[in-house]
Amino acid sequence: MPSPAQTSSPAADDYLKTIYHHTEWQDRRITPSQLAAVLGLAPSSVTEMVKKLVAQGLVAHRPYGPIALTADGERRAAAIIRRHRLIETWLVREYDYTWDEVHDEAEVLEHALSDRLLDRIDDRLGRPRVDPHGDAIPDADGHVRRERFVLLRDAEPGHRGSVLRVSDRDPELLRALENAGLHLGCRIEVLGAHEVRIQDAAAITIPDGALDAVWLTL
Template structure:
């Protein structure tokens, strides 16, 4: 079942459980893709028939082994392209997601591997998401969502969700970026030891080392 739409579904199902454990529901899938629930139901049935997902009516959608392998291929494409755009074309981290959504379906495998080689085989994209290697292997550091970190916890920023460009710009303005050291306080957080006022939504979109 080869189609950009199918790939987008598989990639979205994978990404949903990458930083938390609850499987995705059809309604959540519809919301993330901006598609009517009825359309999601039909596509999920097709994906299940193709052996790419498992699903029972009104239940969660989970990737099969084959579906996960295919999702990882698309995730690799997307994140390598985002990294390429930032490093080679001076895109900022809030500009690359939509470009990568288009390019991931069009470039050849040969070009993708050329990009990977030119970039030095990066392990993480500009937002801190792990880039699967060519075999689909992913290395990830133990993490905690900033909202769940206890006061006094100190950790390096591992990942920032890339779904809201405006929030990414606000976080960048505050000094937050992947790799900076953050100290959780009951007031102003510390970034590399400097007190800062993070956007209100920051705790829900930032993951730090556990």
């Protein structure tokens, strides 16, 4: 798989990563307006970049329709995602970063590391399957393995499952969840709309935003 650091621009990478992220944990494709909102860009800027990515064969898009990665776009996005998530895992395991600190560091480093160093890091870490937030790390061929899951908002009262993934979008929420005792792999019993029991302890009210940021095993 070619190195993203050698074959793409950071701006194009951000688009491909965002499109890839959007359908990792749900099936609806991203629209241009959603893409603009996530990236914090003007719709006109997004339209121009999407046209460029279409011309490069990396995305498929028709006017007024959603955006999808092509096979080439999927491979390139997976390579970028792999770099980012391996770096996050490396920083947590080797340098004692916390899960709310690693995203911005990985954004900087993902374009700087060589493929050789990245592979050494992967080997040293034991070829991890998930990053510190539970997101799947694509292998060198771009393949990922995921368990069946349910978003906490959609989990029925009485559901019991392990925390499979926590969104890294809001560092403050990550800190609040950690303070509440919630971490990857811990067992959760859903008691109500905003109430859960963690590891069979006393019931707690979960922080705002957690319903749409925590995924459980089925």
